[in-house]
Amino acid sequence: MGMRSSLSRRQALRGGALALAGGVGAAALAACGEKEVVTKEVIKEVPVTTIVTQEVIKEVEVATVVTQEVIKEVPVQQIVEKEVVREVIVEKIVEKARERAPGVDAHLLSKIVDIGGEPWNPIVGGEVSYFTFTNPNSLDPLSWITRGPEATSPMFERLVVFGENNVLQPHLAADLPQVADDHMSWTLPLRNDVKFHDGTPFNADAVVFNFERYLDESAVRGSVAGEVGAFANVEKIDDFTVRFNTNGPQPLLPEFLTTASLVMGSPKAITEMGQDFERNPVGTGPYSFVSWTDDVDLLYERFDDYTWGPPFATNKGPGLADTARILQLSMDFAARAQAFEAGEIDISLQFTFPDVQRVSENPAFHVIGLLFNDIQYVPMNTIKWPLTDINVRKALIHALDRRTATVRQNGGLAPTLVSNLLAPGTIGFSEEASKLYDWNVPKANEILDAAGYPRGEDGFRYDSEGKRLEVIFPNTPNPICELFKLDIESNIGIFVDVPNIDFPTFAEGMSQGLYHHAWNGVGGRNGDALYTRFHTSLLGKPGRAWTFFEYSGEPGVPNPDSRIDPLLDGARTEFDAEKRVQMWKDAEYLLMENAVGVPLVQSLLAWLTNPSTVGGRMFIGSGASHPYFGDLYSKD
Numbered sequence: 001m002g003m004r005s006s007l008s009r010r011q012a013l014r015g016g017a018l019a020l021a022g023g024v025g026a027a028a029l030a031a032c033g034e035k036e037v038v039t040k041e042v043i044k045e046v047p048v049t050t051i052v053t054q055e056v057i058k059e060v061e062v063a064t065v066v067t068q069e070v071i072k073e074v075p076v077q078q079i080v081e082k083e084v085v086r087e088v089i090v091e092k093i094v095e096k097a098r099e100r101a102p103g104v105d106a107h108l109l110s111k112i113v114d115i116g117g118e119p120w121n122p123i124v125g126g127e128v129s130y131f132t133f134t135n136p137n138s139l140d141p142l143s144w145i146t147r148g149p150e151a152t153s154p155m156f157e158r159l160v161v162f163g164e165n166n167v168l169q170p171h172l173a174a175d176l177p178q179v180a181d182d183h184m185s186w187t188l189p190l191r192n193d194v195k196f197h198d199g200t201p202f203n204a205d206a207v208v209f210n211f212e213r214y215l216d217e218s219a220v221r222g223s224v225a226g227e228v229g230a231f232a233n234v235e236k237i238d239d240f241t242v243r244f245n246t247n248g249p250q251p252l253l254p255e256f257l258t259t260a261s262l263v264m265g266s267p268k269a270i271t272e273m274g275q276d277f278e279r280n281p282v283g284t285g286p287y288s289f290v291s292w293t294d295d296v297d298l299l300y301e302r303f304d305d306y307t308w309g310p311p312f313a314t315n316k317g318p319g320l321a322d323t324a325r326i327l328q329l330s331m332d333f334a335a336r337a338q339a340f341e342a343g344e345i346d347i348s349l350q351f352t353f354p355d356v357q358r359v360s361e362n363p364a365f366h367v368i369g370l371l372f373n374d375i376q377y378v379p380m381n382t383i384k385w386p387l388t389d390i391n392v393r394k395a396l397i398h399a400l401d402r403r404t405a406t407v408r409q410n411g412g413l414a415p416t417l418v419s420n421l422l423a424p425g426t427i428g429f430s431e432e433a434s435k436l437y438d439w440n441v442p443k444a445n446e447i448l449d450a451a452g453y454p455r456g457e458d459g460f461r462y463d464s465e466g467k468r469l470e471v472i473f474p475n476t477p478n479p480i481c482e483l484f485k486l487d488i489e490s491n492i493g494i495f496v497d498v499p500n501i502d503f504p505t506f507a508e509g510m511s512q513g514l515y516h517h518a519w520n521g522v523g524g525r526n527g528d529a530l531y532t533r534f535h536t537s538l539l540g541k542p543g544r545a546w547t548f549f550e551y552s553g554e555p556g557v558p559n560p561d562s563r564i565d566p567l568l569d570g571a572r573t574e575f576d577a578e579k580r581v582q583m584w585k586d587a588e589y590l591l592m593e594n595a596v597g598v599p600l601v602q603s604l605l606a607w608l609t610n611p612s613t614v615g616g617r618m619f620i621g622s623g624a625s626h627p628y629f630g631d632l633y634s635k636d
Helices: 007-012 090-100 204-215 267-278 333-341 355-360 390-399 404-412 441-450 481-492 503-511 526-534 564-573 578-592
Strands: 038-043 054-059 065-071 080-086 104-107 128-134 160-162 166-171 186-189 231-238 240-244 287-293 297-302 323-328 349-350 366-379 470-472 493-498 520-522 599-611 613-619 632-634
Touching: 038 503, 128 349, 128 632, 204 231, 204 240, 204 267, 240 355, 240 526, 287 323, 333 349, 333 355, 349 355, 355 366, 355 599, 390 441, 390 481, 390 599, 404 481, 404 599, 441 481, 481 493, 520 526, 526 564, 526 578
Parallel strands: 104 366, 128 323, 470 493
Antiparallel strands: 038 080, 054 065, 065 080, 160 166, 186 240, 231 240, 287 297, 297 323, 349 599, 366 520, 366 599, 613 632
16 A cells, blocks of 8 residues: 655655664653652461561562562561552553643553554554654664664564563563573573564574574674673574573563564574665564665565464454555654644654644544653763763752753653652662752752852853863754753853754764763663663663763773672672662662763653554553554554
């Protein structure tokens, strides 16, 4: 089926890019809303011979809620189990989001939502369309850096996925991995009914082949280099069983298997095509690759032999539409919304509240809002003057009116302002870290005055040698840099330069430490989300570890004197849940104490859907920023 509108309109929307969070991906900025604390107590009588005092952290169904179970001594030899829901009840946050944007159908992330509120009524044929922000650098998971997972979402699949309510589920695996008694390896059974789009079988040899590529340090790797640190090697046990040997105990390995780049490509295609695989990928998904037109679109067609849809899918078989198209649209938010309203695309992620509000008020459309367990923040490059001075960094956090800035940006779609690098309720969230900073312009100015940065006659601050304090926050484009500039210059007299730079150029320069700030995101089910943003082994490499906090000075080389690495590494190797959670809390406190970024808001993302052209069920789980294509069908 052809594209729905003239090429001239689409060409006008090409280009642009966005620095969004990984694994997870992209998020809207906004504010307003408070935390709510609910405590409930459950008493259970259990016969015991000895009384043990211990604390155990257990994960609750909702990813942003932490349940703490405490076993205490009591005189009658019963165990009192206290279940404490800390931080927030996420449903309350969702209700606040609905109040702020009545037309938005708000839900928790990892909930299955019927498009248009209509019952499942699949139609075969036609085309469904989604988007990506810019031209990906590669379609090969070995080398992609930007937009690869999004651009290839109809065709690549993972061994393990997050299903509804963020419960881990096997996908290409037959079951979840099982850890060995020594905690040094995990055994994973594989499905025996999967094949690649080129007809070759998916089996243990294919898994070993793909992971050997990802672990090859001599290869030119992209984001995957930062996603395989837990793995020592992978070995074949039999045709449909593999063993992952790890670098030390790795209690989070099942979650690591869900990361964006650890998808399975055809060994035959990779071997035969070599570097050409970057533009001709072969996977196992419900759609197979057809073509890639730079800065225009990527086209996929239904893979008729597909029968292994993920557990959360309603449709386990081939894609329902004949074709799936990923359009490459720009970061001009208004233009992208207009393209959606003109019928050029079925589903589009939108960030600016005025556009979301306008679309949501149109009964022809259905806006689906999903509350992500991540936050948006402004990283601070700690090795570039004047951010080498922690006083300047602390002043920036105190000086930015985060609530007003983010509301000015999009009208307050997301309900929760944050003071941490983890969203409230995330497992490992530090309550103490959340108390370190408030919006306090007088305090920010006091810090800078005491640090020896007086204001000049022009209103800007200077150091003792007469050098003006200034920072560079490139517009890639993004919706926050101009607002940041207004607040910081007027509140504390630090000059903010906002040059227009395309995102690929910016990302490369930021990885080299050329700029001070970015618009970025961090988030996940637990504190391990901090690893990819702040572990020193990732600094200076392609990706989004842009703070350079405790940088060794050599790209990709960890700092042996780092204080953050032992905490992040320790949490990845600790099987005791209580100790692991404390390490994440300590890591977050250390990062915030050293003012490595300006936290903004928890994210509620809004997807614009057109029920007249697309039907089905939209599902987006943790680690993904796109819907599952197998459950979408064309109505156009």
